[in-house]
Amino acid sequence: HGSAFFKDRCLNWIESGTMCMTCYDRCPLRGEGMVLDMGYVPAVGESCVGCGMCEYVCPKNAVAVVPDVQKREGMIRLLRLRRLVQVAVLLLLAALPWLNRDGFTGMKGSLFAFDFFGLPFADPLGAVQIGLSGIIPGWRLIAGALVVLAVALCLGRIFCSWFCPFGFLSELVHAIRGRRPPKPLKHGFRSRAVIALVGLALVPLLGFPLLNQLSLPGGLSLGFLTAAAPLSSKTIHTVLEHLLFFAVPFLPVITVLAVELVTGERLWCRWVCPQSVLLALMARLPVAPRLRR
Numbered sequence: 001h002g003s004a005f006f007k008d009r010c011l012n013w014i015e016s017g018t019m020c021m022t023c024y025d026r027c028p029l030r031g032e033g034m035v036l037d038m039g040y041v042p043a044v045g046e047s048c049v050g051c052g053m054c055e056y057v058c059p060k061n062a063v064a065v066v067p068d069v070q071k072r073e074g075m076i077r078l079l080r081l082r083r084l085v086q087v088a089v090l091l092l093l094a095a096l097p098w099l100n101r102d103g104f105t106g107m108k109g110s111l112f113a114f115d116f117f118g119l120p121f122a123d124p125l126g127a128v129q130i131g132l133s134g135i136i137p138g139w140r141l142i143a144g145a146l147v148v149l150a151v152a153l154c155l156g157r158i159f160c161s162w163f164c165p166f167g168f169l170s171e172l173v174h175a176i177r178g179r180r181p182p183k184p185l186k187h188g189f190r191s192r193a194v195i196a197l198v199g200l201a202l203v204p205l206l207g208f209p210l211l212n213q214l215s216l217p218g219g220l221s222l223g224f225l226t227a228a229a230p231l232s233s234k235t236i237h238t239v240l241e242h243l244l245f246f247a248v249p250f251l252p253v254i255t256v257l258a259v260e261l262v263t264g265e266r267l268w269c270r271w272v273c274p275q276s277v278l279l280a281l282m283a284r285l286p287v288a289p290r291l292r293r
Contacts, residue, residue, distance in 0.1 A: 005044045009062035012041045021189070021284060023054035023063055028078060030156035030283070040284075051079065082161065086168035093165055093221050097228030110221040111165075112212060113141060120144035123218065124278045125196065129209035132200060152282035160269070160276055166216040166253060167269055173261050188270040189280060196274035211274045216253050218275070223249030 007013040011020040024042040027034035032047035034054060044054075044063070054063040093111075100108050106117050114121045122144030130137045137145075151158065160167055199211040212218060226249050256268050269276070 004064045005042075006062045006064070009060045010042075011060055011062075014060075020059070021280075022057050022059065025157060025280065025283070026053050026057045026161070028053060028082065028161065049078075085162050086165075086171075089163050090165045090168060094224050097225045101228055110225060111218045112215070112221075113144060115140075119147070121148055123212075123215070123275055124149050125275050126209055126212055126215075126218075128200065128278075129203050129211055132203040133207050133209060134204070149278065149282050152279040153285060156283040157276065157279050159279060164217050165220050166256075169253070169257060170260060170266050170269060173257050174264070174266065177261055177264060189277075191271045192273055192280075193277050195272060196277040199274055214272065215275050216256060216268060216273070219249060220253050223253075 019040070021042060024030060024034045024036065028051060029045075029047055029049065032045050033049060033051075035043055035045040037043035050065045052065045055061075055065050092107075096107060107115065109115050112123050112126050120140045120143050122141050124145040127137050127141050127145035130141065148159070195214070196211065199214070202210050223246075227246050260267055
């Protein structure tokens with residue numbers, strides 16, 4: 001039977017003016033397993049397989065899994081596939097700069113702007129910042145941003161759950177910690193939205209895409225590019241300088257993962273990441289659930 005939903009516990013029903021989308025945002029079958037009733041209130045859909053993700057993340061215990069062995073086995077296979085995709089994406093980002101150095105051009109770029117055999121993908125927030133900084137974005141950057149937004153509209157926040165390399169590393173940190181991370185609080189999206197809005201307001205004053213500095217997935221992919229860049233012996237003289245040159249781009253990622261290991265919370269994904277805001281907004285549009293059916 002999948003999952004059971006209790007309206008007397010759900011924040012959307014018991015607290016006026018509160019919009020909590022935690023279960024809907026984290027559902028691997030978003031739009032089918034967890035749907036939006038009346039266009040904006042999460043509800044269990046007919047395709048729910050009972051994976052337990054909604055029960056796990058709900059801050060009010062408003063969802064409970066009803067055992068169904070067959071559906072659970074199907075969900076386990078889906079979760080294994082997701083993990084395989086996450087590992088493949090991380091390995092691809094690490095290997096791609098070296099492949100590009102050897103002449104392979106089918107795929108190239110970073111998570112800010114990526115070319116997949118001629119199809120452009122780009123960070124929508126990055127494209128907006130380029131425009132706000134006074135530079136007219138190129139057509140491929142605009143097209144890539146629109147492609148990513150269209151994917152979010154049709155498939156939800158699939159990048160966050162399937163393709164984000166930092167999200168994968170954050171999940172591994174909590175697996176190593178050996179405990180389930182605390183359930184997210186209801187104002188996580190508001191926190192990320194405020195950070196995104198403040199950053200966008202500062203971009204015209206500073207003249208550069210400030211929020212790109214807060215993109216850990218983008219920074220991770222740029223770190224791999226830096227590691228593969230040819231170095232001049234005149235620039236770097238010692239082994240220590242070599243190590244620092246390659247390590248510096250990864251320091252923000254390592255620092256955040258260390259903090260999350262200590263606190264037991266996925267602080268960045270839930271409270272800080274500004275790049276997820278536009279994707280979440282697209283996934284919450286009233287037309288989005290209809291497109292996923």
